[in-house]
Amino acid sequence: MLDIKLIRENPEKINELLKRRNPELSIDEVIQIDEERRKLQVQVDEMRAKRKKDSQLIGELKKKGENTDKVQAEVREIGEKIKELEVEQNELDTKQRDLLLHIPNTPDETTPIGTSDADNPVVHTWGEPTKFDFEYKAHWDLCEEKNLVDFERGVKLSQSRFILYRGKGARLERAIINFFLDYHTQDQSYEEILPPFMANSATMTGTGQLPKFKEDMYKCVDEDLYLIPTAEVPVTNIYANEILSEADLPKYMTAYTPCFRRESGSAGRDTRGLIRVHQFNKVELVKLCTPETSRDEHEKLTRDAEKMLELLNLPYRRVALCSGDIGFSANKCWDLEVWMPSYGEYKEISSCSNFGDYQARRANIRYKDKDGKTRFVHTLNGSGLAVGRTFAAIIENFQQADGTIVIPEVLRKYTGFDKI
């Protein structure tokens, strides 16, 4: 959520930044409602002050045994007027909040300007796209051949885009999860979190999934609970409605969770294999920090994610998402893309975002600074990494001429086998 004061004071600037995302975005309506709302509040406050005084007067008069019928009638009339205006005020408050909740974050000044993923500049590349001197296969064929994933029965159990890992496939998936968690917790001092996989609507609103992206999520019937689309949701909200002390910051947290997404807008896209499924595993990195350090922390977090690809020896590149392509709540975002031979291109495997105080304001996560002032924290997160896509990248990039798949060195102590 954007700061209404900031909007009020710098309307042109905010509008200009929002239009970098989408020319149709504007804060003009919010400003208009804000003015109406404030005018009304002055009126209501004055009337409430009068009611309060007169009610106290009635108390005093009654104590003296005097008749209060006349004053009571007057106050009742004020009360009725207040009630009317309160209804109006509530409507305006709700409307303003609703508008603000639907306005995305302003892109950071350093976010490149552009309209689609075609405008995302490549920042750097690590390794070379894998070359094969034999006819290589796509991961979905290899998975089937070696019985690592039972695609058909996954669909039978649930629906299309649900997958069933088995045997060495299930073991490899688990190995990747453990490798990621161990690295981040041991070497990088992230606190390991195992959160609930369902979250209520307040939590979903805190990180920005609600109200705008309701259709993307699975909702429980008769309960105010949603299946989480990413660990970002429960982990970022751990400190919702709390005030931390500056000494508590930065907070580094990492969590493995399954992620549930309806993928409602992507029918027909990436229909084969592990790339786009309704339930996938991910290890997420989340940070809460002071505004002064969020840029550095963002870079460090992205490096922690990149390190995973480097230790696995998977070729990748980093791209900067442009203003038209960054996520709703982010002001800046790096995507890490891994080389996928079957696609003949790089595919997203991690998205590392800085949200500034946008999520903190929605979730009300604050800290007391050295001067005792209460301020909003900055929140950050990134995949470290998406497990299913890592699985697919390993299967494809490390397949050999003899038909085997070589397991990366760092995973072998987790898998217990060195090839499939």
Add this chain to the structure above:
RNA sequence: GGAGACGUGUCCGAGCGGUUUAAGGUGCAAUCUUGGAAAGGUUGUGUGGGAGCAAUUCCACCGUGAGUUCGAAUCUCACCGUCUCCGCCA
């Protein structure tokens, strides 16, 4: 799932229809006293919103939301949560 008790500020805890502007304590900060400290004294000490150049001032907030009333922390209803007992259960 059934029965009961309870949600008040950093924390403990009083208040159960009208000087509540939320008592009292505790914690925290400043300050006085001291050679220094402890003890003690004094003062200050929440959040959000609004008006004003400002000093200042007004409104809201006692789990959440609605209601009753001239007036609600206090009464009513619903929901959420905590605790105790019973039942069920990995």
